[in-house]
Amino acid sequence: MKKVCLLLPNGFEAVEASVFTDVIGWNKEEGDGSTDLVTVGTRKELTCTFNFTVVPEMLIEDVQVDHFDALALPGGFDQAGFYEDAYRSDVLELIREFDKQGKIIASICVGALVLGKSGVLQGRNATTYNLENGMRQKRLAEMGATVIPDQPIVIDRNIITSYNPATAFDVAFSLLESLTSLENANHVRKLMGFLPSE
Structure with a gap:
């Protein structure tokens, strides 16, 4: 069984x-x-961006x-305390360890900024939120990433980044494809209505 750790800092966006x-x-x-x-949460109870409350199964x-x-x-969202929580040293260290093990x-949208803060995107292709005059993408570049500004999803070796919430399902399917196969990911896409059934 392939296991995914869904890391949830306080202030995360529920839909993502x-x-x-x-x-x-x-x-x-x-x-399959x-x-x-x-x-996995940074706290026993998390408040999402728009006040949705979540109790994670495990703590970081x-x-x-x-x-x-x-x-x-x-x-x-910054206003919900996302960066304050996501930039904690234990969060950044966990990301480094996942990358170290390949x-x-x-990540979706500004989740890439957390990866950038951890240092794992140094010299690697990535993207992040593309609106607001590219402010977030500039910040990601300052963290050492090579930003691909007009590509919705950027994959560099083991890391997937994306440029806004509209890409969320595609990122999740890219993750599933990496864990299983394109054929299986497309099968699930069809079952969920993202591809026409035959």
């Missing part, structure tokens, strides 16, 4: 987290059955990277 739970969950029940997902201090095959990270890391 839910695509991972749904795609991985659909695969577990209706796809080879994936599972564990929600209990994570053993060896037990997981991939890390998924949604973005969030495990897949999938």
Whole structure:
């Protein structure tokens, strides 16, 4: 069973987290059955960007990277305290350890800024939120990433980044494809209505 660690800092955007739970969950029940997902929080109770409250299954201090095959990270809002929580040293160290072990890391929107802050995007291709005059993309470049500004999803070796919430499902399917196969990911896409059924 391939296990995904869904890392949830306080202030994360619920829709960006839910695509991972749904795609991985659909695969577990209706796809090839080879994936599972564990929600991992920085706190016992998390408040999402728009005041949705979540209780994670596990806390970050209990994570053993060896037990997981991939890390998924949604973005969030500054006003909700996302960066304050996501830039914590334990979060950044967890990201470094996943990268050091060559495990897949999938982020959506400004989740890439957290990866940039950790240092894993140094000299690597990536993207992040593309609106607001490219302010976030400039910030990511300052963190050492080579920003590909007009590409919705950028994959550099084991790391997937994307440029806004509209890319969320595509990132989750890219993660599923990396964990299983294109054929299986497309099967789940069809079951979920993203591709026409034959």
